[in-house]
Amino acid sequence: MTLLDQHSVHGAPALPADAIPALLAQVPGWQPVDGVIAREFTFRDYRETIAFVNAVAWLAEGENHHPDLTVAYRRCTVACTTHSAGGALSLNDFICAAKIDALYAQRAGA
Numbered sequence: 001m002t003l004l005d006q007h008s009v010h011g012a013p014a015l016p017a018d019a020i021p022a023l024l025a026q027v028p029g030w031q032p033v034d035g036v037i038a039r040e041f042t043f044r045d046y047r048e049t050i051a052f053v054n055a056v057a058w059l060a061e062g063e064n065h066h067p068d069l070t071v072a073y074r075r076c077t078v079a080c081t082t083h084s085a086g087g088a089l090s091l092n093d094f095i096c097a098a099k100i101d102a103l104y105a106q107r108a109g110a
């Protein structure tokens with residue numbers, strides 16, 4: 001089963017460190033930093049940036065897993081971590097990262 005086929009679950013545990021490399025390989029472009037995976041996305045204009053931010057927000061609500069979003073004119077940095085795992089990475093973070101990548105790939109005109 002791929003990450004795209006899965007859903008975030010409430011209270012997902014922190015992943016063991018040795019599980020992380022294989023998951024990172026499934027979300028190229030995401031960088032691990034201190035219990036967070038993050039990726040910067042770029043856009044043609046502000047409208048496209050904000051459309052992506054809204055799509056991520058809807059996805060986050062549906063998954064009940066909420067990444068931090070840092071928004072600029074034609075950029076958005078998405079950072080995923082799991083609060084309930086004490087600020088560590090859980091499978092939820094990789095599921096959301098994969099789904100956010102799919103949103104980005106499917107945006108209009110991509």
Ligand SMILES: C[C@H](O)[C@H](O)[C@H]1CNC2=NC(N)=NC(=O)C2=N1
Binds near residue numbers: 011064
């Ligand atoms: C009760 C509810 O499941 C939790 O508060 C959810 C909501 N969104 C969340 N988002 C993130 N990033 N981590 C969490 O642990 C988390 N927990």
